Amino acid sequence: PDAVVDPWLLALWDKILALYPLPPGLEIISPDVRLPPKYTLHYLAEDSLHPDGGLLQPTAPRAVPSELHPFAAPVVSNQRVTAESHFQDVRLIEFDVTGSGITFSAGDVVMIQPQNCPEDVQQFCQLLRLDPDRHFMLKPTEPGTSLPALLPQPCTIRHLVTHYLDISCVPRRSFFELLSYFSTNELEREKLQEFSSAQGQEELYSYCNRPRRTTLEALWDFPHTTCAIPPEYLLDLIPRIRPRAFSIASSMLAHPDRIQILMAVVRYKTRLSKPRRGLCSTWLASLNPEQGDVRVPLWVKKGGMKFPADPDTPVIMIGPGTGVAPFRAAIQERVAQGCRGNCLFFGCRQKSKDFYCQAEWEELVTKGFLTLFTAFSRDQEEKVYVQHRIQENRRLVWELLSSRNAHVYLAG
Numbered sequence: 001p002d003a004v005v006d007p008w009l010l011a012l013w014d015k016i017l018a019l020y021p022l023p024p025g026l027e028i029i030s031p032d033v034r035l036p037p038k039y040t041l042h043y044l045a046e047d048s049l050h051p052d053g054g055l056l057q058p059t060a061p062r063a064v065p066s067e068l069h070p071f072a073a074p075v076v077s078n079q080r081v082t083a084e085s086h087f088q089d090v091r092l093i094e095f096d097v098t099g100s101g102i103t104f105s106a107g108d109v110v111m112i113q114p115q116n117c118p119e120d121v122q123q124f125c126q127l128l129r130l131d132p133d134r135h136f137m138l139k140p141t142e143p144g145t146s147l148p149a150l151l152p153q154p155c156t157i158r159h160l161v162t163h164y165l166d167i168s169c170v171p172r173r174s175f176f177e178l179l180s181y182f183s184t185n186e187l188e189r190e191k192l193q194e195f196s197s198a199q200g201q202e203e204l205y206s207y208c209n210r211p212r213r214t215t216l217e218a219l220w221d222f223p224h225t226t227c228a229i230p231p232e233y234l235l236d237l238i239p240r241i242r243p244r245a246f247s248i249a250s251s252m253l254a255h256p257d258r259i260q261i262l263m264a265v266v267r268y269k270t271r272l273s274k275p276r277r278g279l280c281s282t283w284l285a286s287l288n289p290e291q292g293d294v295r296v297p298l299w300v301k302k303g304g305m306k307f308p309a310d311p312d313t314p315v316i317m318i319g320p321g322t323g324v325a326p327f328r329a330a331i332q333e334r335v336a337q338g339c340r341g342n343c344l345f346f347g348c349r350q351k352s353k354d355f356y357c358q359a360e361w362e363e364l365v366t367k368g369f370l371t372l373f374t375a376f377s378r379d380q381e382e383k384v385y386v387q388h389r390i391q392e393n394r395r396l397v398w399e400l401l402s403s404r405n406a407h408v409y410l411a412g
Contacts, residue, residue, distance in 0.1 A: 002173070006198040034181040036141050041232040044135040044154055064101050067243060068149050070113055070297035071100040075289045076258065086353040089265040090322060091285055092249070095296060098257040104248055106330035107305030110259050111243040113297040114280035116168060120216055121161045127219055127226050132158035136231075148235070157231075165234060166241045167216040168279045170208050173201070175215065178237050185224035192222065211270040244280040247303070247411070249325035253336035259298070262325040262356060305409060307334070314341030314406040316397060320375075320386050321348060323412020328357060330409075335369045343400065347375040347386040371396075 065071035177196035183189035250260035266278025400406035
């Protein structure tokens with residue numbers, strides 16, 4: 001697409017300039033000119049800092065937690081729910097939201113703001129020759145530009161890299177374009193310019209996107225350029241860490257002041273020697289509440305899944321793997337309200353390896369609150385999936401739909 005879009009943009013600007021010439025005294029900025037950063041960074045003298053270290057978080061009136069003002073929720077438990085011998089690590093993690101003002105219903109999602117691991121932060125600072133404990137203030141280059149709302153003022157380099165800069169993301173074309181302006185090494189500059197050109201996009205895809213190479217790893221490959229990056233350009237060069245959304249896997253009616261999530265730890269291999277790891281899932285899996293007070297910044301957003309208000313309306317839920325998370329919340333909520341018309345189709349690989357919440361489901365079946373159909377795809381020679389169980393039980397499904405106006409939900 002870039003090989004088509006780039007020439008089209010050049011032709012577009014030629015047409016625009018022909019129709020609307022620049023006023024006298026204004027010239028087109030040459031592509032060789034490096035634009036100023038969005039913010040300027042001013043280091044502070046250590047003796048000018050407040051005794052508390054100077055990291056003053058922005059204050060706000062007490063309000064429902066949000067992206068700008070998340071709630072620091074203590075981690076209550078972090079339990080692996082797959083067998084240790086299973087290839088995938090899946091966690092049931094519980095957070096304490098007492099006093100937060102957070103409320104939610106089945107189908108809602110919890111947003112979690114992750115952070116980079118200390119080892120990556122240390123490597124990044126070493127590469128760029130930055131003192132992680134140095135304090136600084138940000139100032140907008142242009143009047144009227146707002147400062148990043150999620151960064152305290154003053155801030156440390158360590159806080160900036162740990163909580164804000166997404167050094168684990170796969171860098172885009174614009175990253176290499178801006179990086180090329182800082183390069184004094186001819187070989188590195190040529191490669192950076194190639195990656196930022198329309199003609200070099202196939203090679204950039206092979207270098208970055210296909211193996212899922214991270215920003216930190218890309219910086220390692222251009223050491224001469226990396227150590228020359230001016231710190232004030234970091235916020236232009238690297239995007240901020242985005243929050244991750246998880247389906248809430250519990251009900252407030254069953255677990256007051258608690259939020260639970262069912263999370264698969266992202267880990268996979270590419271042609272790179274080091275396995276690829278998900279930023280948020282790896283960080284959450286590493287948190288051990290038994291080693292002290294561990295907190296996670298979070299807030300809740302309304303989800304797109306709404307369950308029937310009428311308790312007599314049956315629900316058919318199809319949730320293979322971690323897709324069962326919102327249905328666990330719904331079932332807990334409906335059971336607390338006395339609803340018995342709950343039908344769940346659950347699928348996983350092996351009953352003995354990754355049958356999440358098995359005891360919980362079986363207890364509800366025994367008590368008459370749940371009709372459960374399971375599909376363990378690897379427990380027999382012929383693979384069996386949830387769609388096979390639906391077909392086998394099509395008479396029941398049709399009866400619930402046609403006679404009782406059942407609602408059908410699918411996740412996963």
